[in-house]
Amino acid sequence: MAQLNDIIHWCNQTLKSHEFRDYAPNGLQIEGRSEVNKILCAVTASQQAIDAAIEQNADLLLVHHGYFWKGEPYPITGMRGHRIKSLIKNDISLVGYHLPLDSHPTLGNNAAIAEILELENIEALDPSERNPIGNIAYLKQAMSPEAFKALLTSRLGFDTIHLNAERNSIQKIGFCTGAAQDFISKAFEQNCDAYISGEVSERTYYEAQELNVHYYACGHHATERYGVQRLAKAISQQFNIEYSYFELNNPI
The missing domain is CATH 3.40.1390.30 (NIF3 (NGG1p interacting factor 3)-like)
Incomplete structure (x- = not known):
């Protein structure tokens, strides 16, 4: 008690x-x-x-x-x-x-995603934030966009939506769980190959193409459980x- x-x-x-x-x-x-x-x-x-x-x-x-x-x-x-x-x-x-539960470096949703995907060298997606609610990390080995989609679908148990970009290889990844699709612009600023969040908007389709950052929507609920x-x-x-x-x- x-x-x-x-x-x-x-x-x-x-x-x-x-x-x-x-x-x-x-x-x-x-x-x-x-x-x-x-x-x-x-x-x-x-x-x-x-x-x-x-x-x-x-x-x-x-x-x-x-x-x-x-x-x-x-x-x-x-x-x-x-x-x-x-x-x-x-x-x-x-x-x-x-937000405190998205951000926490060990208990948070983003920390869990990094662990599930076996990402390394975790950094802040926005270095100006005192308690970053988004992160950057790296795959141990670069993957094709298609292979990375399959990995996400398998590990997170959600039929991942992939908005394609021109990059042929993915290793540096930005991510923020839930409804943070608009942070794809922050991923672009950090020269990420791909960006992960939970939801997707109509505008995200064009942003992924024009910013040349692969976007993966992995489910609001699925990324925050x-x-x-x-x-x-x-x-x-x-x-x-x-x-x-x-x-x-x-x-x-």
Whole structure:
């Protein structure tokens, strides 16, 4: 058993959440019971994830995509109202970390991608950032664009979308998980051969061609299911409490 406040304090310090300007609040978003015996982690605080937390008697739902995003309506009604009501009724805390969980050098989504793809010599995609949310790294050996697509599809479990460029070989790679397709321009500035993110936009097709940087869309969900699991495991080890992961396999 652990105290909710102790968990939040440890996470905030570990992820340096106070150093980020984010699109939603990081940390405790909805306060439930003060004692935590079990954590359920999920990429997004969907109703299905909440129902799983209720079914598994979790005290805390840990997510990458929580609530209260900039630009959202203030009234707690409709779908979001039902979700929040379910959490409050069952006294379950909602804890979310967005950019801090992309950025963290060992627990983060980008760090996981680098490890899964066996990339080396990790650097910042944007050297001006204090806590980089995107990275550059290198394949041990150069690969053809087609072989690299096959590697991504196999390792990440997502039918990768490849927007072709003229480069015949790939070794230097920029990457940022989720909906960071527009960072392809940063990859171009760093002379990357390819750039990886989760989603793709219509404009990205032309940018890949004109910037001559191969673009690989590997799924928003598929690229961001690792950070919450790493963080939940680290909390479990720090506080000696149980955790589990809820996978919805979102195809986007």
